[in-house]
Amino acid sequence: MATEVTRELLHRLPKAELHVHLDGSLRPETMLELAAEYGKKMPAHDAETLRDYMHVQDARNLVEYLERFSITLSVMQTADALERIAYELAEDLARENVRYAEIRYSPILNAQEGLPLTETVDAPLRGLARAEKDFGIKTAIIICGIRNMEPATSRDLADLTVAYKDRGVVAFDLAGAEYNYPAKKHKDAFYTVINKNMAATIHAGEAYGAESIHQALHYCRANRIGHGTRLYEDPDLMRFMNDFRVPIEICLTSNVQTRAVESFDKHPVRMYYDEGLVLSLNTDNRLMSATTVTEEYWRAHQHLGFTWDELVDLALMSFDSAFMHRTEKLALLDAVRREIESLTSATA
Structure with missing residues (x-):
């Protein structure tokens, strides 16, 4: 008999989160406390009103969705704030x-008031290390270049990524406004990272078409694709990604918010799964998208008909797509499989 999917069951399912932005996942209560401490203005004076304001419900595109990040970044300019925010995000996960998470952000955006770039990385790493000790969650950092910044800035951030290899940073990414800012202009930054045997993932195919994914793969040698929503526009490229098992970091809710898709029901993830692509479900931004990893799995079930067995498959693919050393990953996967078997048996 098929297992009935409930929110509670999905909550108990061990999950991985591979695409979550640090600056898009703050607690509103923390934002207000930090704003008071640092003399920053917030658009609301209580947590619930601020939470509602930060939940993007009126964006017409990706650029408008990103506008609220200036608010969170205003209270992310000190080491103490970064350490706290990273710790709290890991706690929430x-x-x-969520047993494993790769948390991404662009340190250059946290150095606007003079914080050294090294400290913009050291501080979140301290918070994540404390969280792992307190809550048992394994975490890592992905450093992001920004598409609409100069390629030289991306190269600096790539150098920063390499400097923290095997010290908590596992990959380099390219984020930000996608339309009119091609990934290939930043290919030298990705060469820097790949040349040091580190991983790369790139936001692509969200606000621009399959050509953006093509550049991410063939100019920048991405190991994973963030969003990949419009991959279906190029069936040949989709076959390539399937053949070479390139994972896609799916973010259902934010894709609806940014108008990358018309609705949850029309998201191509159902087709991608049926075609056999490697996928993971992720939040993108817990605050701006008012979501959790559990909620993303629930929406896949409610709107796209994913069964329990299929959602388990997605969870296992997420762990298998992690930027972890293989031996560590296999040990984690083994533990997760045993837990899922026990969970499934208990609900049978």
Whole structure:
């Protein structure tokens, strides 16, 4: 008999989160406390009103979706704030049984008031290390270049990524406004990272078409694709990604918010799964998208008909797509499989 999918069951499912932005996942309560401490203005004076304001419900495109990040970044300019925010994000993830998370952000955006770039990385790493000790969640950092910044800035951030290899940073990314800012202009930064045997993932195929994914793969040698929403526009490229098992970091809710898709029901993830592509479900931004990893799995079930067995498959693919050393990944996967078997048996 098929297992009935409930929110509670999905909450208990061990999950991985591979695409979550640090500056898009703050607690509103923390934002208000930090704003008071640092003399920053917030658009609301209580947590619930601020939470509602930060939830993007009126964006017409990706650029408008990104506008609210200036608010969170205003209170992310000190080491103490970064350490706290990273710790709290890991705690929030652990509370919904996320066992592994790769948290991404662009340190250059946290150095606007003079914080050294090294400290913009060291501080979140301290917070994540404390969270792993307190909650048992394994975490890593992905450093992002920004598409609409100069390629030289991306190269600096790539150098920063390499400097933290095997010290908590596992990959380099390219984020930000996609339309009119091609990834190939930043290919030298990706060469820097890949040449040091590190991984790369790139936001692509969200606000621009399959050509953006093509550049991410063939100019920048991305190991994973963030969003990949419009991959279906190029069936040949989709076959390439399937053949070479390139994972796609799916973010259902934010894709609806940014108008990358018309609705949850019309998201191509159902087709991608049926075609056999490697996929993971992710939040993108817990605050701006008012979501959790559990909620993303629930929406895949409610709107796209994913069964329990299929959602388990997605969870396992997420862990297998992690930028972890293979031996560590296999040990984690083994533990997760045993837990899922026990969970499934208990609900049978």
